[in-house]
Amino acid sequence: MLNLLGPLSVSIPVQRSLTIGSKQQPSSMAENALEHTSEPSDNSSIEQVQLTVPITDDPTLPVLTFRMWVLGTLSCVLLSFLNQFFWYRRESLSISSISAQIAVVPMGHLMASSITNRIFFQGKRWEFTLNPGPFNIKEHVLITIFANSGAGSVYAIHIVSAVKIFYQKKLTFFVALFVVLTTQVLGFGWAGIFRRYLVEPASMWWPGNLVQVSLFRALHEKERRPTGGMTRNQFFLIAFICSFAYYVFPGYLFTMLTSLSWVCWTFPHSVLAQQLGSGLSGLGLGAVGLDWSTIASYLGSPLASPWFATANIGVGYVFIMYILTPITYWLNIYKAKAFPIFSSGLYASSGHKYNISSIIDSKFHLDIEAYERIGPLYLSTFFSMAYGVGFATLAATVVHVFLFHGSEVWKLSKSAFKERKMDVHMRLMSNYKQVPESWFVCILCANIVTAIFVCEYYNEQLQLQWWGVLLACAIALFFTLPIGIIAATTNQAPGLNIITEYIMGYLYPGRPVANICFKVYGYISMGQALTFLSDFKLGHYMKIPPRTMFMAQVVGTVLAALVYLGTAWWLMETIPNICETALLPPDSPWTCPSDRVFYSASVIWGLIGPRRIFGDLGTYSGVNWFFLTGAIAPLLVWIAHKAFPRHEWIRLINMPILIGSTGMMPFATAVNYTSWIIVGFFSSFVIYRYRRNWWQRHNYVLSGALDAGLAFMGVLLYLCLGSKNVSLNWWGENLDGCPLASCPTEKGVIVAGCPAF
Structure with missing residues (x-):
């Protein structure tokens, strides 16, 4: 199958965090719940949102709980490990966060019923408890945000695989770690800059989130076992x-x-x-x-x-x-x-x-x-043919959106920039402290500076110059808003991989690693931004405090990046001839199909260059x-x-x-x-x-x-x-049982194991 959403202190207040996680009796919570509702005219203008998203909020529900940290971290680590583990296999399964979203429900209820409800440091500022009451929907949402961080692939791992396995060149773990971290976190900057246009307006409704909202409500509504059926x-x-x-x-x-x-x-x-x-x-x-x-x-x-x-x-x-x-x-x-x-x-x-x-x-x-x-x-x-189809898809996406959604996108764009009408969801979210834009700017600047330093200092490994990092960031910055509007309203988001490969292939030919690094910084930073924005809209719908959401996204993204890289490095070091199909046994699952395609693209666009292939x-x-x-x-x-x-x-x-x-x-x-x-x-x-x-x-x-x-x-x-x-x-x-399927049929071409024509 792919988040972010001020000016207060740069740290999350300890008192607020501890209050959220403190012990409260269920009856007390019910009495103190400030459950807000709205008039029909106050609801979202999008019919699908009206039918799916609740228009109430209980700000007293504990969110930053011990259960959330344990189950969220476990979900993130497991999904990151499993997705990278299967990524190198012939049939690379991508395990979505829905698995964790469903699986943690019984574990959350089990922890709520079995962990001690003792209050530590009672009556003091640092008062907290490991069990603040029943497992609730807001904890569940935040756990799923953690799981989302591990559900998608870390695209920069392809760089590691291409250099270490296929080119068999030097790439140290330290350099790989910084490339992975900067490419994954860089999108926070773009998301923070554009969150007021892509998250807060009701017209930016991110339709893909409605599936998860529906599932949250189904899992937390009381359900009786149907006669002759199952829950x-x-x-x-x-x-x-x-x-x-x-x-x-x-x-x-x-x-x-x-x-x-x-x-x-x-x-x-x-x-x-x-x-x-x-x-x-x-x-x-x-x-x-x-x-x-x-x-x-x-x-x-x-x-x-x-x-x-x-x-x-x-x-x-x-x-x-x-x-x-x-x-x-x-x-x-x-x-x-x-x-x-x-x-x-x-x-x-x-x-x-x-x-x-x-x-x-x-x-x-x-x-x-x-x-x-x-x-x-x-x-x-x-x-x-696949490259031709990629070219056609890019052009078709632009023309299709212009023809079928042009007027809609224009109206929604004006709404995002000018009409600051506050719907019920934005009004309820305004009760929480927002994330200062300075936090996002600091993350953005730190990532750009780190990326430039790593690319310059370790240029013999990465080949990318400082201007390449800045150009990739400029491309991502330019496209995040228009593509974000398209994704938030039409559920279509054209990628930038072909554009970035083409640009760098002409500007800096003959350097394959520079090309793939440029592609990852330009393409994935924008993709990550859209993922963060989408997750922040999910939190917006489910009324998760923005600062709590921000914390979960940052921790989850960094943790997922570390697990993805660690798993990939472990597999590359322990599995002999991984990805080398000519050296692997015929029944070996470690054929790395996506990494071989990525490597081939680096040769086509980076080493040889588009002019000598498509020019x-x-x-x-x-x-x-x-x-x-x-x-x-x-x-x-x-x-x-x-x-x-x-x-x-x-x-x-x-x-x-x-x-x-x-x-x-x-x-x-x-x-x-x-x-x-x-x-x-x-x-x-x-x-x-x-x-x-x-x-x-x-x-x-x-x-x-x-x-x-x-x-x-x-x-x-x-x-x-x-x-x-x-x-x-x-x-x-004997997988497939078709040994002759890869044979050529041209007269005079002789390949081992194939008949001659």
Whole structure:
């Protein structure tokens, strides 16, 4: 599947913190609760918010409790570890904070009923208790904010993997730590600057948060067990146990369940059939995975995707994967038949892997003479198509938002800047002390200064100059507000990775690490800002004190960064040949698909440079026409919608989603998409339409349970068996069963293990 929201003292008052966590009897709390309500005219102008978000607040509820710190820290650490642990695996599962959001409920109630309610230092300023009463919804929200910090990936880890594993160059832990911390925390600065425009106005409603608000209310409302049914917590526990037990089969005993490609079994000696049928190395025709990690690895849980989005992704996937890619391949465009049809590898004209180390000089720059001698770099059909689709998606997003949401965004922008009308949620939040903007500015300045110092002092490792850091920050600063408005109102947020790669590739070619560092500082700092803003809006809806929210976000972000880097470093040091597919056993899960794509991008954009790939000196200059195609596609839909206004289904055609459907490929594979689309169809269309009550009660709970069960069994299998290299060595471990899917079909191209044509 991705926070911040004055002028008082720079420290959180101790007295207030201790009062929040102090012991109160439930009856006392009920009597003293200042529960505010509002008139209907005072409510949010957004109908979805009116129907979902409560318009009351109880400021006496304790928030900074012992339970919150224990469960929040535990959730953050566990999610950070598990997400990084699975990130290097073939099926890299991203475990969302919904798992923690549901799992901590029984633990919170257990702590509330079992921990001593003794008051320490009673009657003194430092009075506190470990158990201030029943587990409440505000504690739960703050725990989830902690979990959110560990739920998303730390993008800067890709830099560590690329330099240490693929380039095999020096990168010390100290330098890696500072790059990870600065890129993760830098977004606080942009979020703090723009929070008054992207969080406080009712028009900036961040629709994605309404799912979590609904889940919070469901988990904290008193629920009676239906006759012949189960409560949500009971359903979660049963689903969790089933997921935990089942994953022993695709995770260890019968790993072929990860990708069942029956076409390959039917035609074991046909290259064409295996190119079509392979779920891991081909087009995945008919391939399916009976493994939740296969289904939810890259696109997130299909149970959380509305049918509208699932349908657009399905149509786009079919068109790109089964029409555009085969035509390009069989017409042999860009010598396509000399390379695999689906691969993130980099190739020479002979069809063999490109020897990247031979074009790097002693200073870790591009050796132009060696590159011209060896020849240009080639991409597989789908990899080149993926960049074209990326170009088209960027253009389509801009045009689509302008045509379908332009007037809306303009009105909302004026509302954010000029109309300071206070709705009920802003009025209730005004009772709490706000976070001074100076806090955010201090964090921003400290991060920029630290980033410049590290990049300059350790330039031999990072290659990025001081002006590159400032330029990346300028790009992030420029785009945060407009993209933030789009994300907060339309739930669409175009990324900056292609723009940043392109800019740095032209300004500073021949330096791969400089390019990826620039991309991370420019792209992820803005992405982190949007994440922080979104979380702050969640706190805004749930009436969490802003300073408490700020503290949880800072601590959670720093803690998550440390755990992510520590886990990645541990895996790189303990797993032999991690990410090196040529040296790993065929059944090894440690193939690092996303890191290999990141490395390939660093070679394309950073080492060789866009001019020698997509520019006037490059082989793939024609791919730039995708920009024009992407710009025209939403225009055609808009014209059709205007011409046939009664056909509302036309407006449901969302070209940015449809064109960008395969944006997670090629590190995601065909079997990930086919399985995701099938499950999404049954969940968001069949069950939602014909079993609405079941879907409403159990759909999101089931998603979290499947995530959590798989995660814990996956780690258990690795610690008990995988780390000791215990394997079964039988045919059920033969993933995919399509050894010929990666073979070239060009006459005269000879590759080991492939038939000659």
